[in-house]
Structure formats: C-alpha cells, structure tokens
Amino acid sequence: MTKVTLNKVSKTYASGESSTIKNVDLQIYDGELMVFIGPSGCGKTTLLRLIAGLEPVSEGELWFDDKLMNNVVPGERKIGMVFQHYALYPNMSVYENLSFGLQQKKVDKKSIEQRIRIVAEKLEISHILAEKPQNLSGGQQQRVAIGRCIVQRPQLFLLDEPLSNLDASLRAKTRLEIKKLHKTLKATMIYVTHDQHEAMTLADRIAVFAPIGDINGNDCRQSNLQQVGTPLELYNKPCNRFVAQFLGQPKINFLRAKVVEQSQSVSLFELQQNKHLISLPGCQVNLHQEVELAFRPEHILIGAEIGAEINKTEEARYFKLEAQLQSCEQLGGESILHFLYGDSELVVKVQKQFEVSELQTTNWPIHIAKSHCHVFDLATGLSLKVDI
Ligand SMILES: Nc1ncnc2c1ncn2[C@@H]1O[C@H](COP(=O)(O)OP(=O)(O)OP(=O)(O)O)[C@@H](O)[C@H]1O
Numbered sequence: 001m002t003k004v005t006l007n008k009v010s011k012t013y014a015s016g017e018s019s020t021i022k023n024v025d026l027q028i029y030d031g032e033l034m035v036f037i038g039p040s041g042c043g044k045t046t047l048l049r050l051i052a053g054l055e056p057v058s059e060g061e062l063w064f065d066d067k068l069m070n071n072v073v074p075g076e077r078k079i080g081m082v083f084q085h086y087a088l089y090p091n092m093s094v095y096e097n098l099s100f101g102l103q104q105k106k107v108d109k110k111s112i113e114q115r116i117r118i119v120a121e122k123l124e125i126s127h128i129l130a131e132k133p134q135n136l137s138g139g140q141q142q143r144v145a146i147g148r149c150i151v152q153r154p155q156l157f158l159l160d161e162p163l164s165n166l167d168a169s170l171r172a173k174t175r176l177e178i179k180k181l182h183k184t185l186k187a188t189m190i191y192v193t194h195d196q197h198e199a200m201t202l203a204d205r206i207a208v209f210a211p212i213g214d215i216n217g218n219d220c221r222q223s224n225l226q227q228v229g230t231p232l233e234l235y236n237k238p239c240n241r242f243v244a245q246f247l248g249q250p251k252i253n254f255l256r257a258k259v260v261e262q263s264q265s266v267s268l269f270e271l272q273q274n275k276h277l278i279s280l281p282g283c284q285v286n287l288h289q290e291v292e293l294a295f296r297p298e299h300i301l302i303g304a305e306i307g308a309e310i311n312k313t314e315e316a317r318y319f320k321l322e323a324q325l326q327s328c329e330q331l332g333g334e335s336i337l338h339f340l341y342g343d344s345e346l347v348v349k350v351q352k353q354f355e356v357s358e359l360q361t362t363n364w365p366i367h368i369a370k371s372h373c374h375v376f377d378l379a380t381g382l383s384l385k386v387d388i
C-alpha cells in the first residue's frame with residue numbers, strides 16, 4: 001500500500017496560458033479511499049494523470065511513501081488505473097483480457113490462473129470468463145475493467161469516473177461493490193467523480209476541487225483544492241461558499257446580509273431583503289461587513305411543524321421569517337417546498353406529506369435553526385463561523 005503526498009503541486013499545460021492545477025497540498029493516507037470531486041474542467045483527471053506519471057508535474061513534489069516520484073516513469077509506479085471510457089480488447093475473451101497484462105510481465109501461467117480465479121470470484125465474473133466483451137452488460141464490462149486492474153496487484157488504484165457509463169441502479173450496485181472491494185483489498189484508492197452522492201457514500205475523505213479563478217464570488221485563485229475532510233465534516237463545516245453549495249441536494253440556501261452590530265459573543269445581521277435583524281453567536285465578522293447567511297433545506301421548520309417541534313424556551317434558537325410558497329414537490333417520504341423571500345428563493349425539505357388544502361396558504365412562517373446557520377464573506381466566499 002502507498003501513502004501519496006502532494007507538496008504544492010502545479011501543472012501548466014504547454015498549450016495553456018495559466019495553471020490547470022495550482023498549489024495542491026494533499027496527503028492520501030495508506031489504505032484510504034479518497035474521492036476527488038469538483039465541477040467539469042477543474043482538473044480532476046489532470047491530477048490523476050500527474051499521480052500516474054502520464055503527465056509531468058510542472059512545479060512541486062509528488063511522493064509515494066518516502067520516495068520522490070516526479071521523475072519516475074509510469075511503469076515503475078505500481079499503479080492501476082480505470083478510466084471512464086474503459087476499453088476492453090474486443091477480440092479477446094474476458095479471461096484473456098484479464099491475463100494479458102500479466103503475460104506481458106512474464107508472470108507464470110499457474111500464478112496467472114490463480115490470480116484471475118480469486119479476482120473473478122470477488123467481482124462475480126467467474127461465469128463469464130469465456131465470453132467476449134460485446135456479449136457483456138455495461139456493469140459486467142465495468143467489473144472486468146476493474147478486475148484487469150486488480151490482477152496486476154497495484155499499490156495504488158486510480159479510478160476516473162469509472163461508473164459514469166452505467167445506468168442509475170447498476171451504478172448504485174457497482175458502487176457498493178467497489179466499497180466492499182476497497183475493504184477487502186485494503187488498498188489506497190483515489191476515485192474521481194462529479195456525483196456528490198457517489199462521493200458522500202464511498203469516501204473515507206473527500207477533496208473538493210474548483211477551477212482556478214473567481215468562481216461565483218469564491219476566491220479560488222490560490223489553489224484548486226478547496227477543502228479536504230470526511231463527507232460529514234465537509235457537509236457540516238464547509239470552509240467556503242463553493243464547498244457549501246457543491247455538497248447537498250437540494251442545494252443550501254443563501255441570504256445576503258450586512259453586519260450592523262458586533263460584540264465578542266454575538267453578531268447582529270441585517271438582511272438585505274427587508275432590513276430584518278438576526279443575531280448569531282460565534283462569527284468572526286467586522287462591523288459593516290457584507291456576508292451571506294446560508295442554511296440547508298432540512299434545517300428549516302415551516303407551518304404547523306414549528307409548533308410541534310419547539311416550545312417557547314427554545315424559540316431563541318431559531319430566527320424567524322415569513323415567505324411565500326411557490327410550489328411543493330411531494331416525493332412520498334419527503335416534500336420539497338419552494339418559497340420566495342424578497343427576491344431570494346428558499347428551498348425547504350421536510351419529512352412530511354401535505355394535504356392540497358394546506359398548500360393553498362401563501363404566506364408561511366419559517367424558522368431557521370441558528371446552530372445550523374453558516375456565514376460566508378461576500379467578497380471571498382470564506383466561512384466566518386467559528387463554532388458551528
Ligand atoms: N492535454 C491537455 N492540454 C491542454 N489542456 C488540457 C489538457 N488536458 C486537459 N486540459 C485542460 O485542463 C483543464 C482541466 O481538465 P481535466 O480533464 O483535468 O478536468 P476534469 O476535472 O477531469 O473535468 P471532467 O469532470 O469534465 O472530466 C481543462 O480546462 C482542460 O481543457
């Protein structure tokens with residue numbers, strides 16, 4: 001197994017004017033399943049290619065354990081890669097696809113047979129070893145591609161959106177298999193996806209990347225890497241606006257506000273919409289600073305729920321607004337309600353079904369839990385909350 005360390009790694013393509021990857025400082029622990037997530041074009045594949053040695057690192061250092069890898073050729077890195085567009089050899093059987101790389105390495109026939117038998121059992125492809133790829137389902141082909149990687153016994157697995165060609169149910173199933181596989185192999189894995197559900201369910205830790213630049217009010221000019229942490233750390237304590245809005249479905253809500261009073265323990269914010277005042281503890285803000293308050297759809301109480309959930313003594317833990325109901329999606333187990341507050345949309349998720357008559361009401365009281373409220377600087381997007 002391998003620990004991977006990136007020290008201020010940057011990459012500028014010869015054809016590009018600016019860096020695609022900039023100042024990435026990251027450690028992937030021995031045996032960890034690390035997920036890289038970020039929008040299209042933020043450099044996830046580039047970073048995997050740097051780790052694999054398929055592209056040279058422009059600046060910084062790449063270490064595997066205590067060995068500097070910058071100038072080590074790909075063949076000596078003991079890496080297994082599975083790409084989004086995995087190509088099996090069409091004229092070879094599954095068995096031949098699995099054995100090809102080992103034969104090239106002059107592994108003896110008996111060992112090849114043994115390795116393939118074990119891996120095929122793990123991946124449940126033993127019964128299709130004689131088939132040609134065109135006779136296999138997408139999921140089976142995908143498992144063969146992963147198997148071809150595993151039989152090589154790599155120290156490090158690099159998986160670049162390996163499930164994106166599969167339909168939703170097969171994706172979910174294969175995802176579980178990969179998770180199981182990671183447990184049994186105890187290998188270090190780096191898994192790239194732009195599907196947040198996949199990231200949250202698979203990862204030991206997630207690294208969130210953004211393209212270099214100023215992204216929707218987030219200052220991402222210093223590095224692509226925004227935050228690294230366990231799925232729940234990132235969900236509960238996003239370090240900036242970009243991470244907050246990237247994880248979570250429906251997306252986190254934002255309201256513009258300004259600091260009008262500031263003391264050690266409490267900050268007072270005035271909402272841009274209607275000068276409504278809100279106090280929050282534990283914020284590192286300055287007087288007159290412009291911010292965005294953010295809260296997730298599931299941390300909001302509405303209508304009849306409010307009375308049921310909180311009594312008078314608990315009321316101070318919430319801030320209260322009134323918003324207009326625009327629409328409601330009833331999904332059975334939960335409902336997603338869309339409100340308008342001033343010119344901001346607020347999305348609320350509740351585990352409740354509504355009668356049609358209840359949804360006739362236009363103005364709804366809304367209570368937002370202060371303890372779940374995030375504060376981001378408007379100019380830089382950075383979190384200003386210290387005790388959430
Ligand atoms: N060989 C190359 N030469 C020049 N520019 C490149 C090269 N490969 C990638 N890029 C650029 O680098 C940036 C990052 O690309 P990359 O493929 O790493 O993104 P990604 O995060 O994997 O995106 P996606 O989610 O769409 O796969 C893009 O702007 C892309 O155009």
Ligand SMILES: [Mg+2]
Pocket residue numbers: 044045046160
């Ligand atoms: Mg990619």
